Amino acid sequence: MGKCDGRCTLLVICSLQLVAALQRQVFDFLGYQWAPILANFLHIMAVILGMFGTVQFRFRYLIFYAVWLVLWVGWNSFIICFYLEVGNLSQDRDFLMTFNTSLHRSWWMEHGPGCLVTPVLDSRMAPDDHHVITVSGCLLDYQYIEVLSSAIQVLLALFGFVYACYVSKVFQDDEDSFDFIGGFDSYGYQPPQKSSHLQLQPLYTAG
Numbered sequence: 001m002g003k004c005d006g007r008c009t010l011l012v013i014c015s016l017q018l019v020a021a022l023q024r025q026v027f028d029f030l031g032y033q034w035a036p037i038l039a040n041f042l043h044i045m046a047v048i049l050g051m052f053g054t055v056q057f058r059f060r061y062l063i064f065y066a067v068w069l070v071l072w073v074g075w076n077s078f079i080i081c082f083y084l085e086v087g088n089l090s091q092d093r094d095f096l097m098t099f100n101t102s103l104h105r106s107w108w109m110e111h112g113p114g115c116l117v118t119p120v121l122d123s124r125m126a127p128d129d130h131h132v133i134t135v136s137g138c139l140l141d142y143q144y145i146e147v148l149s150s151a152i153q154v155l156l157a158l159f160g161f162v163y164a165c166y167v168s169k170v171f172q173d174d175e176d177s178f179d180f181i182g183g184f185d186s187y188g189y190q191p192p193q194k195s196s197h198l199q200l201q202p203l204y205t206a207g
Contacts, residue, residue: 006170007054010163014051018044024149031107033097039075043068059171063181066164069157075151076157083143083150093141110135110141174205 025040046068053061082089082096091105110117115138 006163006167007144010054010101010160010167011051013156013160014054014162016141017047017153017160018051019158020149020152021047024153027107031105031109033106034099035097036079039072042071046072051161057167057171059168059175062171069161069164073154073157073161076153079150080147080154083146089098090184097117104141106146108145112138112140112142112145114139 021040021044025037025044028036028040046065049061050065053059053065081087083091085091097106109115110133112135114134117135118134
């Protein structure tokens with residue numbers, strides 16, 4: 001049942017998605033980004049379910065995985081728009097990634113490649129339990145790192161959606177073919193039943 005080429009490709013895509021999601025989850029935890037943490041957790045569960053459906057020939061699980069990928073593309077598209085401040089979105093005003101519970105930003109803001117962090121001492125701008133810093137010398141700003149990460153997620157999701165639809169269609173066709181060729185129900189076959197009653201006939205003798 002099912003060609004290995006499509007199934008194997010889908011398993012490779014799911015494996016890449018799992019690695020990328022786990023890597024992203026670690027950095028979101030370090031940056032206290034609660035909204036992405038929740039979304040990443042749901043994505044990891046959906047990818048595992050998709051891998052299980054691929055291995056066990058469960059096309060309904062693949063359909064669920066494909067539907068989730070549509071939502072995942074939408075979420076990552078929003079993240080791209082958020083960090084690029086498309087429309088009325090503003091990182092300085094909207095703290096959506098932390099559910100407006102803290103002022104934390106992306107972990108890459110202070111730990112990006114080449115970034116030099118300088119604390120600002122005796123600043124009145126800092127709220128309680130926070131400090132003001134200046135970041136300079138970054139080879140790549142943190143918002144572009146987040147955009148690149150989301151773009152990779154979108155690309156993997158698009159490939160995963162296409163192959164999930166293809167493999168689920170193969171599974172469904174194989175099940176229909178099996179029902180037509182080897183299924184008793186498709187032919188209306190009824191096995192012979194044993195009769196529980198013995199019919200008696202009168203016997204006439206010449207006398």
